[in-house]
Amino acid sequence: MKNEALHSQFGAKIASYLAGEMNPGERVSFEQEIAADAEKGELFSEYSKIWKGVDQLAEQSGYNVDEEWGILSEKMDFSGKRGLPGNTRKLRAFVFRAAAVLLIGIAGVAGWVVVRNMNAYEALAVEEGSETFELSDGSVITMNAGTTLKYDTRENSGERRVILSGEAFFEIARDTARPFVVEAGSAVIEVLGTSFNVNAYRENETVEVTVHSGLVSMAARSKTGKQILLNPGNAGVLYKTGKQLDIVSTADPNDIAWKTREMVFSGTPLGEVISVVNHVYRSNIVIPDPSLMNCTITVSFRDQELGAVLEVITSTLDLSLSREEGQLILTGEGCK
Amino acid sequence: MEETFSIFTLMTREKELHTAGKIDKTSFEALFRKFFPALMAFSRKFLPDEDDAREVVHSVFINLWERRDTLDTSGSLKSYLFTSVHNRCLNTIRDRKKFSDAEVPESESDIDVQAQLESMELEEKIGEAIASLPEKCREIFEMNRFQGLKYAEIAEKLGLSVKTVENQMSKALKIMREKLAHYLTIVIWILWNGLN
Numbered sequence: 001m002k003n004e005a006l007h008s009q010f011g012a013k014i015a016s017y018l019a020g021e022m023n024p025g026e027r028v029s030f031e032q033e034i035a036a037d038a039e040k041g042e043l044f045s046e047y048s049k050i051w052k053g054v055d056q057l058a059e060q061s062g063y064n065v066d067e068e069w070g071i072l073s074e075k076m077d078f079s080g081k082r083g084l085p086g087n088t089r090k091l092r093a094f095v096f097r098a099a100a101v102l103l104i105g106i107a108g109v110a111g112w113v114v115v116r117n118m119n120a121y122e123a124l125a126v127e128e129g130s131e132t133f134e135l136s137d138g139s140v141i142t143m144n145a146g147t148t149l150k151y152d153t154r155e156n157s158g159e160r161r162v163i164l165s166g167e168a169f170f171e172i173a174r175d176t177a178r179p180f181v182v183e184a185g186s187a188v189i190e191v192l193g194t195s196f197n198v199n200a201y202r203e204n205e206t207v208e209v210t211v212h213s214g215l216v217s218m219a220a221r222s223k224t225g226k227q228i229l230l231n232p233g234n235a236g237v238l239y240k241t242g243k244q245l246d247i248v249s250t251a252d253p254n255d256i257a258w259k260t261r262e263m264v265f266s267g268t269p270l271g272e273v274i275s276v277v278n279h280v281y282r283s284n285i286v287i288p289d290p291s292l293m294n295c296t297i298t299v300s301f302r303d304q305e306l307g308a309v310l311e312v313i314t315s316t317l318d319l320s321l322s323r324e325e326g327q328l329i330l331t332g333e334g335c336k
Numbered sequence: 337m338e339e340t341f342s343i344f345t346l347m348t349r350e351k352e353l354h355t356a357g358k359i360d361k362t363s364f365e366a367l368f369r370k371f372f373p374a375l376m377a378f379s380r381k382f383l384p385d386e387d388d389a390r391e392v393v394h395s396v397f398i399n400l401w402e403r404r405d406t407l408d409t410s411g412s413l414k415s416y417l418f419t420s421v422h423n424r425c426l427n428t429i430r431d432r433k434k435f436s437d438a439e440v441p442e443s444e445s446d447i448d449v450q451a452q453l454e455s456m457e458l459e460e461k462i463g464e465a466i467a468s469l470p471e472k473c474r475e476i477f478e479m480n481r482f483q484g485l486k487y488a489e490i491a492e493k494l495g496l497s498v499k500t501v502e503n504q505m506s507k508a509l510k511i512m513r514e515k516l517a518h519y520l521t522i523v524i525w526i527l528w529n530g531l532n
Contacts, residue, residue: 063372
């Protein structure tokens with residue numbers, strides 16, 4: 001099967017046939033064509049094999065592995081002690097109900113309010129900590145502190161649309177008939193079933209989307225911009241000024257640390273470490289001495305209290321910690 | 337540039353998942369995340385109901401975790417997982433037959449585990465081939481195959497002609513066939529020799 005000319009003439013036909021783009025008449029004559037010509041028949045069978053593999057992949061990509069892992073973990077006993085029941089909040093709104101997912105209360109208790117509007121949208125707001133909500137379609141949304149989410153209460157609308165301000169992690173149940181659409185600042189993000197994080201605090205220069213599973217489409221809301229497709233491990237960054245839309249290939253390993261409280265640092269400069277810690281714990285740690293910023297640290301944390309995290313950092317780099325007017329100040333000799 | 341291919345990569349790749357042969361919570365979670373979608377797809381070939389299929393896959397993982405200290409991990413974990421799912425699915429079907437007169441389709445019960453492992457390798461390779469497509473080509477191909485958009489819908493979304501979409505789809509398949517040709521031959525060769 002080395003005939004390249006045959007391919008270029010016939011390849012598009014095979015693709016159209018397999019993609020279901022042919023009308024019945026075209027299908028019949030295509031089938032006659034491959035039955036009559038052994039070489040075309042062989043090319044068709046190779047393509048069909050690949051096509052079948054792609055379809056199986058597509059079928060598998062419909063599972064939300066994060067969610068599935070959560071379902072299994074709930075059934076399992078990993079260490080003898082099970083996860084805390086948590087202060088799970090039941091929210092009986094039309095579309096949302098609170099998830100039976102461990103609540104991550106950080107600085108005090110997470111707070112939420114429901115505001116009923118006159119139109120079809122309702123709003124959720126999380127002021128402190130983070131809170132997890134489950135939609136009636138099975139999708140789970142974890143909202144970080146200072147985040148509001150407006151959602152459409154009309155269940156029979158053709159899409160599932162939410163408007164986000166702040167940061168949230170979305171684990172979206174697959175529904176090919178109703179795409180899930182997130183409007184975040186100047187970005188619009190569209191998916192069928194996947195998990196991804198959106199960081200769109202109003203004060204940020206950018207809207208950042210990182211994908212954990214599935215496929216996510218992202219575009220600027222101004223319809224002039226291009227649309228990008230993001231795979232797991234990819235991040236899409238939309239700059240507010242200039243409306244530039246970029247794909248960044250190396251996603252931040254700590255992008256959903258605010259949700260999981262799992263942080264991984266590998267030769268990471270202290271300045272960056274503290275910025276992650278501040279994001280995760282909503283803390284206000286400052287380093288007045290710029291020479292300390294480039295000290296590097298390699299460590300990982302799993303669901304530790306802020307005190308324990310700071311204990312490790314200060315003892316590793318021989319730093320001291322003081323408290324002043326709501327700020328935590330790190331000082332030290334610098335790195336050898 | 338010709339990609340060199342060793343049949344041994346088929347066997348060694350999953351070893352990364354359980355270094356030192358010990359299963360701890362981290363490697364267990366990694367195993368689950370890596371194999372869950374394929375195991376679900378496999379399980380549903382026997383048990384079309386999604387909840388039934390999930391129940392089987394979960395029970396296999398729970399069993400793996402409970403037996404982690406006594407399990408011989410020198411063999412292939414992947415093969416262990418698929419074989420366990422296969423056996424448990426057949427048990428479920430058998431038990432159902434016992435308790436109901438309902439006819440359970442027989443045809444699917446002889447699905448070969450080995451063939452499933454091979455097809456998973458192929459899917460992995462296909463995934464890599466898709467990732468390596470030129471950006472525009474990949475975008476169009478994924479919109480069609482993963483998002484289920486018709487040519488005309490893709491053309492409208494991207495501001496292209498249907499003809500261009502058609503050409504890009506053909507190009508995607510052509511590139512994938514070139515990347516996979518060598519691999520397809522080897523898999524067929526293994527299957528063939530395995531049967532004789």
